[in-house]
Amino acid sequence: MGIYFDFVDKVRFEGPGSKNPFAFKFYDRDRAVLGKTMREHLPFALAWWHSLVNSGTDMFGAATADKSFGAVPGTMEHACARVDAGFEFMQKLGIEYFCFHDVDLVPEDDDINVTNARLDRITDYISKKMKSTGIKCLWGTANMFSNPHFMNGAGSTNSAAVYCFAAAQVKKALDCTVKLGGRGYVFWGGREGYETLLNTDIQFELENIAALMKMAVVYGRSIGFTGDFYIEPKPKEPMKHQYDFDAATAAAFLRYYGLEKDFKLNIEANHATLAGHTFQHELRIAAINGMLGSIDANQGDTLLGWDTDHFPFDVYEATMCLYEVLKAGGLTGGFNFDAKNRRPSCTPEDLFHGFILGMDTFALGLLKAAEIIEDGRVDTFLKKRYASFESGIGARIRRGEITLEELAAEAAKLKEPPPPGSGCQEYLESIINSILFR
Ligand code: XLS
Ligand code: CA
Numbered sequence: 391m392g393i394y395f396d397f398v399d400k401v402r403f404e405g406p407g408s409k410n411p412f413a414f415k416f417y418d419r420d421r422a423v424l425g426k427t428m429r430e431h432l433p434f435a436l437a438w439w440h441s442l443v444n445s446g447t448d449m450f451g452a453a454t455a456d457k458s459f460g461a462v463p464g465t466m467e468h469a470c471a472r473v474d475a476g477f478e479f480m481q482k483l484g485i486e487y488f489c490f491h492d493v494d495l496v497p498e499d500d501d502i503n504v505t506n507a508r509l510d511r512i513t514d515y516i517s518k519k520m521k522s523t524g525i526k527c528l529w530g531t532a533n534m535f536s537n538p539h540f541m542n543g544a545g546s547t548n549s550a551a552v553y554c555f556a557a558a559q560v561k562k563a564l565d566c567t568v569k570l571g572g573r574g575y576v577f578w579g580g581r582e583g584y585e586t587l588l589n590t591d592i593q594f595e596l597e598n599i600a601a602l603m604k605m606a607v608v609y610g611r612s613i614g615f616t617g618d619f620y621i622e623p624k625p626k627e628p629m630k631h632q633y634d635f636d637a638a639t640a641a642a643f644l645r646y647y648g649l650e651k652d653f654k655l656n657i658e659a660n661h662a663t664l665a666g667h668t669f670q671h672e673l674r675i676a677a678i679n680g681m682l683g684s685i686d687a688n689q690g691d692t693l694l695g696w697d698t699d700h701f702p703f704d705v706y707e708a709t710m711c712l713y714e715v716l717k718a719g720g721l722t723g724g725f726n727f728d729a730k731n732r733r734p735s736c737t738p739e740d741l742f743h744g745f746i747l748g749m750d751t752f753a754l755g756l757l758k759a760a761e762i763i764e765d766g767r768v769d770t771f772l773k774k775r776y777a778s779f780e781s782g783i784g785a786r787i788r789r790g791e792i793t794l795e796e797l798a799a800e801a802a803k804l805k806e807p808p809p810p811g812s813g814c815q816e817y818l819e820s821i822i823n824s825i826l827f828r
């Protein structure tokens with residue numbers, strides 16, 4: 391194995407005062423926070439596609455970053471070099487998990503049998519690396535959106551033959567995920583959506599997507615997959631309208647088709663803002679549905695209407711994310727950096743800076759979220775706000791022991807209700823600021 395990142399040995403915690411660009415300022419892996427170490431709270435993962443594949447191409451220009459790792463792109467040697475580079479990178483940062491699409495791992499051939507044989511080879515190679523390093527797989531998935539045959543969708547395609555290829559990819563990606571001991575399996579609805587209802591039967595397409603997911607559950611369980619399946623909501627891009635619009639839509643879809651026992655949600659920060667929600671909103675909706683599974687830890691740019699996948703640096707957002715995660719009792723999945731360097735940040739050093747930024751942002755978010763919980767003022771206020779439902783008629787409403795007529799009679803007796811009380815938003819926001827910046 392070659393050394394791909396010889397400019398850094400191991401990224402260590404040096405504290406907020408450190409000016410070392412290759413040190414953590416806040417991520418102190420063994421530090422205890424609310425009874426668990428930072429490392430346990432924050433199972434960070436590397437996204438194979440952004441870190442080891444994406445080289446900065448965009449619609450207007452060619453690659454800016456060299457991700458050849460000394461091999462010829464498009465070869466199995468290159469696929470292996472990526473594995474070597476990826477594991478060296480993760481070890482140096484102390485990242486304990488990775489996530490992958492099938493076609494991130496190997497070059498895709500026109501013949502699916504050739505691609506599958508390549509996947510067998512590369513997963514053998516990755517398994518060995520995992521054994522020698524202790525690094526694990528967070529989740530796997532199938533890329534069912536890049537190949538032109540998926541132009542009309544995968545589960546939602548109009549072509550029964552293409553549907554077979556979607557099924558074949560899901561089956562193989564599940565095989566790989568189980569072989570690598572993945573904690574989860576993700577369905578991000580790539581091109582599962584539409585551009586115009588003039589050529590689209592929504593009900594037909596939703597039924598087919600659900601059927602594919604059901605078959606995936608049956609097959610996954612039959613080969614020993616015990617983890618969670620995830621839907622990753624996103625409202626648009628690449629399609630004008632994506633079916634898994636947001637957490638509420640995905641939760642309702644899962645319940646409607648009887649998939650809720652096997653599926654949870656993988657909430658991505660950037661997709662939340664694209665849906666017109668906050669990241670915190672999406673996490674809360676997932677949590678109250680019992681579906682908060684995993685997180686794609688990144689950040690969008692609210693001035694841009696697309697999925698920019700920034701490395702997260704917004705500490706306020708990260709704090710509110712960790713507040714939701716702590717309140718929900720943690721994740722069954724982890725924090726996958728579905729994030730890429732900006733196109734001009736094109737050196738291997740930049741890749742380290744991206745992860746150091748992201749890991750420090752979430753570590754700081756964890757510390758601040760724990761402080762908000764320990765401080766208690768926000769939670770106390772929230773409880774007090776609904777106190778009228780704790781006794782008397784309010785308690786009877788909560789227990790479902792009252793009729794519409796009885797409530798109407800109570801209103802008639804009161805003539806007019808007492809004022810419901812201030813929401814105190816500014817007071818609460820100033821508490822958050824005083825905790826964030828003390
Ligand atoms: C794209 C998605 C994708 C999924 C995995 O917007 O974020 O990267 O996470 O297919
Ligand atoms: Ca994602």
Ligand code: CA
Nearest residue numbers: 660697699728
């Ligand atoms: Ca994304």
